Amino acid sequence: MNNKPDLRVKLGPLELKNPVMTASGTFGYGREFESFVNPDLLGGIVVKGLSLKPIAGNPPPRIAETPAGMLNAIGLANIGIDEFIDKKLPWLKTLHTNVVVNIYGHSIDEYEGLAKAFKGVEGVSALEVNISCPNVEMGGMVFGKDPAVSARITEKVVKNTDKPVIVKLTPNVADIRLMARAVEESGAAIISLINTLTGMAIDIERRRPKLANISGGLSGPAIKPVALYQVWQVVNAVKIPVIGIGGIMDYRDALEFLIAGARAIQVGTANFVNPRATLEIIEGLRGYCLEKGIDNINDIIGSLKKISYKTFKGERIWT
Amino acid sequence: MIDQHIEIVFNRKINHGTFLMGLRSPQIAFESRPGQFVMMRVDEGIDPLLRRPFSICGVCDEDIICVLYKTVGHGTEILTGKKAGDKLSVMGPLGQGFILPGNNEKAILVAGGIGAAPLYFLAGTIKNNPIEFMMGFGSSKDIIPPEHITKQPVSVSIATDDGSEGYSGMVTGRLNEYLDMHIHEKDALAIYACGPLPMLKKTASIASDRNITCQVSLEAMMACGLGACQGCAIKILSQDNLTPYRHVCKDGPVFPSRVIDWSNI
Numbered sequence: 407m408n409n410k411p412d413l414r415v416k417l418g419p420l421e422l423k424n425p426v427m428t429a430s431g432t433f434g435y436g437r438e439f440e441s442f443v444n445p446d447l448l449g450g451i452v453v454k455g456l457s458l459k460p461i462a463g464n465p466p467p468r469i470a471e472t473p474a475g476m477l478n479a480i481g482l483a484n485i486g487i488d489e490f491i492d493k494k495l496p497w498l499k500t501l502h503t504n505v506v507v508n509i510y511g512h513s514i515d516e517y518e519g520l521a522k523a524f525k526g527v528e529g530v531s532a533l534e535v536n537i538s539c540p541n542v543e544m545g546g547m548v549f550g551k552d553p554a555v556s557a558r559i560t561e562k563v564v565k566n567t568d569k570p571v572i573v574k575l576t577p578n579v580a581d582i583r584l585m586a587r588a589v590e591e592s593g594a595a596i597i598s599l600i601n602t603l604t605g606m607a608i609d610i611e612r613r614r615p616k617l618a619n620i621s622g623g624l625s626g627p628a629i630k631p632v633a634l635y636q637v638w639q640v641v642n643a644v645k646i647p648v649i650g651i652g653g654i655m656d657y658r659d660a661l662e663f664l665i666a667g668a669r670a671i672q673v674g675t676a677n678f679v680n681p682r683a684t685l686e687i688i689e690g691l692r693g694y695c696l697e698k699g700i701d702n703i704n705d706i707i708g709s710l711k712k713i714s715y716k717t718f719k720g721e722r723i724w725t
Numbered sequence: 726m727i728d729q730h731i732e733i734v735f736n737r738k739i740n741h742g743t744f745l746m747g748l749r750s751p752q753i754a755f756e757s758r759p760g761q762f763v764m765m766r767v768d769e770g771i772d773p774l775l776r777r778p779f780s781i782c783g784v785c786d787e788d789i790i791c792v793l794y795k796t797v798g799h800g801t802e803i804l805t806g807k808k809a810g811d812k813l814s815v816m817g818p819l820g821q822g823f824i825l826p827g828n829n830e831k832a833i834l835v836a837g838g839i840g841a842a843p844l845y846f847l848a849g850t851i852k853n854n855p856i857e858f859m860m861g862f863g864s865s866k867d868i869i870p871p872e873h874i875t876k877q878p879v880s881v882s883i884a885t886d887d888g889s890e891g892y893s894g895m896v897t898g899r900l901n902e903y904l905d906m907h908i909h910e911k912d913a914l915a916i917y918a919c920g921p922l923p924m925l926k927k928t929a930s931i932a933s934d935r936n937i938t939c940q941v942s943l944e945a946m947m948a949c950g951l952g953a954c955q956g957c958a959i960k961i962l963s964q965d966n967l968t969p970y971r972h973v974c975k976d977g978p979v980f981p982s983r984v985i986d987w988s989n990i
Contacts, residue, residue, distance in 0.1 A: 431954070432949075432953065432954065433953055434951070434952060434953035438949075438951045438952050438953040439951065439953065441726050441727070442728060454953075454955075460968070462968065462969050462970060463955060463958060463970060464958075465958075465960070465989075466945065466946075466957070466958045466959065466960070466970075466990075467945075467946055468946075468955070468956045468957075468958055469946050469947075469948055469954070469956035469957075470946065471773060471774060471775050471946075473772050474771045474772045474774055475774060476774060476775060476948060478948070478954070478956060480954070480955050480956065480958075483955050483958070483970070626771070626774050627771045627774070655771065675774070675948075677949065677953070678775060678776070678948040678949040678950075678953075678954055679766065679774060679775060679776060680728075680814075681728055681816070681949075681951070682728070
């Protein structure tokens with residue numbers, strides 16, 4: 407059996423059998439997709455964001471479709487860590503893949519509490535810290551927009567966990583590199599980005615917002631160019647590995663992020679449209695490598711060619 | 726439950742804005758129960774992006790599932806252009822369907838407009854109970870005639886809001902009238918309803934006032950259909966308020982009407 411191409415990637419302390427993960431909130435607690443996806447084939451699963459106590463979430467309507475995208479304002483509805491550890495984790499533990507727990511707190515103390523709650527818990531490969539959810543009043547995103555606060559949360563979590571810490575950044579900032587550097591300096595092992603872009607849609611017949619929460623997070627192919635640019639910016643601003651997220655629908659999209667320098671990618675909204683999207687992306691990456699004669703996927707990562715210019719008769723020419 | 730690329734067998738216009746589509750999938754047809762739904766991708770492109778939920782309207786020739794749809798937007802508009810032989814991605818069957826009536830229960834089916842779809846499937850499935858099937862439409866031109874939907878003989882009574890055919894007024898008015906007339910019958914009753922929210926709300930209140938069990942099939946904006954995205958939340962009457970929502974895709978789309986918090990939806 408020929409195991410070329412080698413799709414394994416290493417993100418600091420985290421080893422993935424391939425660079426394809428699921429994005430938090432789009433794959434439930436994993437089992438929802440059991441009929442379609444054998445999770446053992448994935449690089450990792452990021453479960454729905456968890457808080458210390460259960461959260462009921464926002465009133466409906468919670469989602470609205472937009473051109474090539476969707477808005478959601480779920481409001482971090484989740485079962486809370488106790489029920490997660492009790493009911494969901496036993497099944498997740500049986501998987502042969504990385505299970506990443508996404509955590510969300512209303513205060514710095516809550517983030518600390520969440521980190522402590524998973525200390526020593528088997529079956530959890532890493533924590534992904536959500537400082538970027540746009541849909542809750544207390545405002546995870548308020549944290550994620552302030553480099554000093556982002557740094558403090560990261561520090562607290564890193565200090566209170568034995569697991570690699572991924573910090574998930576919001577794109578709704580003026581310069582995402584500042585956030586990236588802040589969390590890197592505070593001990594984050596990995597950065598993932600982007601979370602959703604804040605947006606809105608209006609029902610013109612009723613003259614009401616389409617979401618009960620008024621605003622929501624935009625996801626899907628519509629946001630991919632924004633995501634790609636921010637990922638590229640962050641890759642070039644920090645030394646720690648980066649996970650690219652945002653509008654990835656197929657392996658071509660995934661390749662763009664890998665070429666830009668993301669060490670892995672997360673698939674979100676695509677799971678709703680095509681429940682097998684993750685597996686098809688893995689197959690697509692394998693096919694691309696075979697076709698191009700690439701033995702190791704790491705040869706693609708960060709392989710974006712430098713652009714140079716020359717000046718010819720006073721005009722700048724791209725060479 | 727599976728996700729398949731399946732062939733359209735027919736895509737027939739029923740009235741000015743309603744179509745009946747038949748899709749061939751022995752597996753989905755075999756597993757489908759009345760009240761369940763499928764998530765369909767109207768196109769392979771990215772606009773519209775999301776799948777759309779459609780109630781299963783019936784199963785014919787053992788391997789064809791039927792869906793009834795109304796042209797309401799971009800997605801359903803695309804569907805009207807599909808021809809026999811074209812293929813669509815269809816995932817299903819999904820959700821919890823209707824609980825069939827118990828022994829000696831009389832089933833009262835109350836449909837509003839396109840809400841007739843799952844009730845046709847239900848009517849075709851109930852074998853040993855008497856059925857009273859009533860449907861409400863805006864006007865006579867909106868009627869979805871049973872002979873266009875199913876080969877089985879189904880007797881329905883029609884109500885139109887403008888009185889152009891059948892009972893004049895809302896179908897819930899017809900329901901009230903029917904219950905008044907049959908109040909002394911010994912049969913236990915079970916109401917099954919599907920239609921617009923105000924109609925369901927009214928039906929639920931009639932059922933509750935008369936102490937009749939009632940199941941409603943709800944609609945909601947959905948992204949995944951699998952219980953993962955939590956987009957299709959619906960408010961229920963809960964004791965603790967920690968878990969005030971259920972999800973139409975997975976916990977429903979059929980719910981006992983008494984569990985729904987009708988004042989907050």
